[in-house]
Amino acid sequence: MESAIQLKALTKRFGSFTAVDAVDLDVRRGEIFGFLGPNGSGKTTTIRMLCGVIAPTSGQATVLGHDAIKDPEAVRRRIGYMSQKFSLFEDLTVDENLRFYAGVYDLTDEKFAARREYILRMADLVGREGELTANLSVGWKQRLALGCATIHEPELIFLDEPTSGVDPTARRHFWELLYELADSGVTLFVTTHYMDEAAHCSRLAFIYNGRLAACGTPGEIRALMTETVLEVDVDDAEAALLALERVSEIREAYMSGAVLHVNVGASSPASVVELLAAAGVTVRGIEVVDPTIEDVFVHLVTQQRAAGETLAATAPEAVAVPNPPVSGSPDA
Amino acid sequence: MREALRRISAIASKEFIHIRRDPRIMIAVLVMPTIQLLLFAYAISFDVSDVPTVLLDGDRTTASREYLAAYEQSDFFNVVGHVESQKAIDDAFDRSSARIAVMVRPGFGEALARGEKASVAVLVDGSEPNSAQLGQAYATALNQALGRELTFEYLERQAIDPTRAGGITPFIRTWYNPERRSADFLVPGLMVVVIMIVTVQQTAVTLVKEKEQGTFEQIIVSPIRRGELMLGKVSPWVLLGVIDMLVVTLVAIFLFGVPLRGDVLTLGVGTFLFVLCSLGIGLLVSARASSVEVANLVALLISFLPGFMLSGFAFPLHSIPRFLQVVSYAFPGRYMVTITRTVFLKGGSFSILWPEIGALALYAVVSLTLASVLYSRRPD
Numbered sequence: 001m002e003s004a005i006q007l008k009a010l011t012k013r014f015g016s017f018t019a020v021d022a023v024d025l026d027v028r029r030g031e032i033f034g035f036l037g038p039n040g041s042g043k044t045t046t047i048r049m050l051c052g053v054i055a056p057t058s059g060q061a062t063v064l065g066h067d068a069i070k071d072p073e074a075v076r077r078r079i080g081y082m083s084q085k086f087s088l089f090e091d092l093t094v095d096e097n098l099r100f101y102a103g104v105y106d107l108t109d110e111k112f113a114a115r116r117e118y119i120l121r122m123a124d125l126v127g128r129e130g131e132l133t134a135n136l137s138v139g140w141k142q143r144l145a146l147g148c149a150t151i152h153e154p155e156l157i158f159l160d161e162p163t164s165g166v167d168p169t170a171r172r173h174f175w176e177l178l179y180e181l182a183d184s185g186v187t188l189f190v191t192t193h194y195m196d197e198a199a200h201c202s203r204l205a206f207i208y209n210g211r212l213a214a215c216g217t218p219g220e221i222r223a224l225m226t227e228t229v230l231e232v233d234v235d236d237a238e239a240a241l242l243a244l245e246r247v248s249e250i251r252e253a254y255m256s257g258a259v260l261h262v263n264v265g266a267s268s269p270a271s272v273v274e275l276l277a278a279a280g281v282t283v284r285g286i287e288v289v290d291p292t293i294e295d296v297f298v299h300l301v302t303q304q305r306a307a308g309e310t311l312a313a314t315a316p317e318a319v320a321v322p323n324p325p326v327s328g329s330p331d332a
Numbered sequence: 333m334r335e336a337l338r339r340i341s342a343i344a345s346k347e348f349i350h351i352r353r354d355p356r357i358m359i360a361v362l363v364m365p366t367i368q369l370l371l372f373a374y375a376i377s378f379d380v381s382d383v384p385t386v387l388l389d390g391d392r393t394t395a396s397r398e399y400l401a402a403y404e405q406s407d408f409f410n411v412v413g414h415v416e417s418q419k420a421i422d423d424a425f426d427r428s429s430a431r432i433a434v435m436v437r438p439g440f441g442e443a444l445a446r447g448e449k450a451s452v453a454v455l456v457d458g459s460e461p462n463s464a465q466l467g468q469a470y471a472t473a474l475n476q477a478l479g480r481e482l483t484f485e486y487l488e489r490q491a492i493d494p495t496r497a498g499g500i501t502p503f504i505r506t507w508y509n510p511e512r513r514s515a516d517f518l519v520p521g522l523m524v525v526v527i528m529i530v531t532v533q534q535t536a537v538t539l540v541k542e543k544e545q546g547t548f549e550q551i552i553v554s555p556i557r558r559g560e561l562m563l564g565k566v567s568p569w570v571l572l573g574v575i576d577m578l579v580v581t582l583v584a585i586f587l588f589g590v591p592l593r594g595d596v597l598t599l600g601v602g603t604f605l606f607v608l609c610s611l612g613i614g615l616l617v618s619a620r621a622s623s624v625e626v627a628n629l630v631a632l633l634i635s636f637l638p639g640f641m642l643s644g645f646a647f648p649l650h651s652i653p654r655f656l657q658v659v660s661y662a663f664p665g666r667y668m669v670t671i672t673r674t675v676f677l678k679g680g681s682f683s684i685l686w687p688e689i690g691a692l693a694l695y696a697v698v699s700l701t702l703a704s705v706l707y708s709r710r711p712d
């Protein structure tokens with residue numbers, strides 16, 4: 001099947017800073033493609049290039065069979081974009097926002113009437129058409145933004161962190177809407193830094209410091225991890241992390257929701273228990289788990305960061321290291 | 333084409349909703365200009381030098397030449413020409429190339445020679461009252477000093493007793509603004525500055541705000557062209573700008589009692605073009621400004637300072653440094669101030685004001701084109 005998006009060595013520099021570094025990517029039609037990465041890793045920059053908002057420094061991008069760099073106009077009608085800040089006009093009512101975007105996409109009146117009804121139902125906003133957008137709570141705003149971004153029924157939708165700042169229930173609801181869209185054959189390109197949302201995607205790419213660190217199905221991504229991961233439930237997570245960080249054999253230790261995930265690396269599960277006991281931490285439960293996607297990405301980040309640090313030792317102007325990925329809330 | 337119109341009207345109607353829902357905009361557009369007009373008009377007074385002056389020597393004697401030469405040496409008068417007829421003086425005033433005319437009548441030399449009172453007419457263009465008043469004062473002073481000197485010199489040569497001879501009496505006539513009311517002169521110019529500040533500022537902010545909200549990006553990924561976006565964004569402001577001008581015109585007429593002597597249509601056309609120019613400037617600012625604060629500040633600087641300094645509103649353009657005089661052509665204010673003053677005070681119409689109207693039209697086309705070019709470029 002034809003690709004929806006194809007990137008070859010796509011690069012974007014801001015001055016001497018490389019925000020997106022030679023990214024190769026192939027997104028198939030009809031899939032939910034997750035584009036994951038920590039803050040500042042280049043997700044938004046990539047999407048902005050694909051939508052023709054900014055021009056890349058070099059490389060190629062094909063979107064729905066058209067050159068997205070030379071001819072961004074060609075696919076405008078066929079793509080939708082829900083930007084990171086929900087792009088609604090707060091001083092307009094729900095209806096006025098919909099009408100505005102319908103006008104910008106020059107929908108006919110009949111078409112608009114049909115789409116409006118569908119979107120109001122989809123966003124659970126029936127009866128609230130006349131309400132000012134500013135008065136909607138985040139979950140509704142987000143669904144209205146999705147409605148506005150899809151008012152012209154695009155074949156491909158870019159969603160830039162659509163769920164950030166939204167409560168878990170609304171997030172779940174939102175993902176159901178995305179599934180619905182995917183079922184109707186729409187291709188979705190979704191960025192997020194909620195690792196638990198990765199499981200919703202048919203394929204994933206992980207970007208870090210502008211470089212593609214991994215790409216594949218969730219299963220393939222998990223298989224990248226060959227080391228043993230422990231899930232540890234402790235009473236004092238902070239003390240436990242401090243103790244674990246001091247041991248160089250242990251590769252990673254971090255909070256995943258309410259529990260610790262520990263990549264034991266060259267060490268062993270037994271020695272982790274001993275170590276924690278020695279630090280005066282009570283272990284309430286410990287078990288070996290299949291690595292989650294989050295485990296893999298933390299692992300990739302740690303690896304790159306280590307590489308970055310050796311780089312920093314030789315090149316003082318080397319890149320700053322951003323924050324690690326945010327883990328998903330436990331109930332989502 | 334129909335699609336383009338649909339897109340433009342979507343933007344324009346959205347813009348109207350923003351305006352309607354934001355009381356600050358309504359205040360900025362309708363109340364502020366009136367308040368500014370009131371404040372400024374009552375607060376301002378000025379000083380002048382180098383008033384452009386033409387001389388008419390109807391006598392052509394040594395005495396008249398000596399008398400007129402004194403004007404050329406004065407710092408206050410800037411003699412821009414010698415004319416032959418009263419008609420030429422009228423023309424110079426119409427074109428605003430002179431504000432004062434000094435006219436020596438035939439028989440000036442003879443009268444002096446006979447030791448009689450010689451008369452000189454000093455004509456002052458009163459549509460700029462600070463110049464008018466000062467011009468009158470200076471001319472009188474000059475006449476007194478000169479007159480005495482001329483007379484004394486002459487009489488001494490003739491061995492006549494100077495104390496019994498007459499002097500030179502200037503007849504002073506103020507044209508266009510007979511009562512030399514300051515408000516009449518100030519308000520038409522002030523209107524222009526006030527309108528410019530409001531319109532430049534509002535347009536400068538409207539697009540930057542959209543960028544800050546992130547809605548700009550959302551709009552430009554749609555099929556809309558950037559030119560269409562721009563058109564949709566400014567069209568409500570054209571209307572508001574014109575309404576604004578109407579409001580301050582009414583304030584000028586009914587509150588300040590400024591007479592509207594000239595052609596209203598010419599004023600209307602000028603206003604429309606001037607509003608377009610201001611919008612062009614506002615768009616240029618917003619194309620480059622990085623935030624609403626920056627846009628606000630730059631808009632204020634670019635409209636306020638040139639509005640005051642370089643429009644001829646506060647300082648007659650001939651009294652500012654030559655360099656600034658050149659710079660003043662780059663701002664639409666000077667053309668519009670000439671238009672409002674000429675229409676209000678001199679009863680001017682298109683037949684006199686076509687160069688200014690033309691300049692504004694050209695300015696509007698250039699600034700709007702430039703703005704749309706800046707906008708159609710994809711940012712990095």
Ligand SMILES: Nc1ncnc2c1ncn2[C@@H]1O[C@H](COP(=O)(O)OP(=O)(O)OP(=O)(O)O)[C@@H](O)[C@H]1O
Pocket residue numbers: 014019037038039040041042043044045046084193712
């Ligand atoms: N216009 C710009 N000029 C200069 N630097 C920029 C610009 N836009 C983005 N950057 C930088 O490029 C890097 C990548 O930014 P980007 O917004 O793509 O990250 P992101 O992955 O979307 O992050 P987040 O999760 O915070 O949204 C960041 O370091 C950012 O500061």
Ligand SMILES: [Mg+2]
Pocket residue numbers: 043044045084160161
């Ligand atoms: Mg981002």
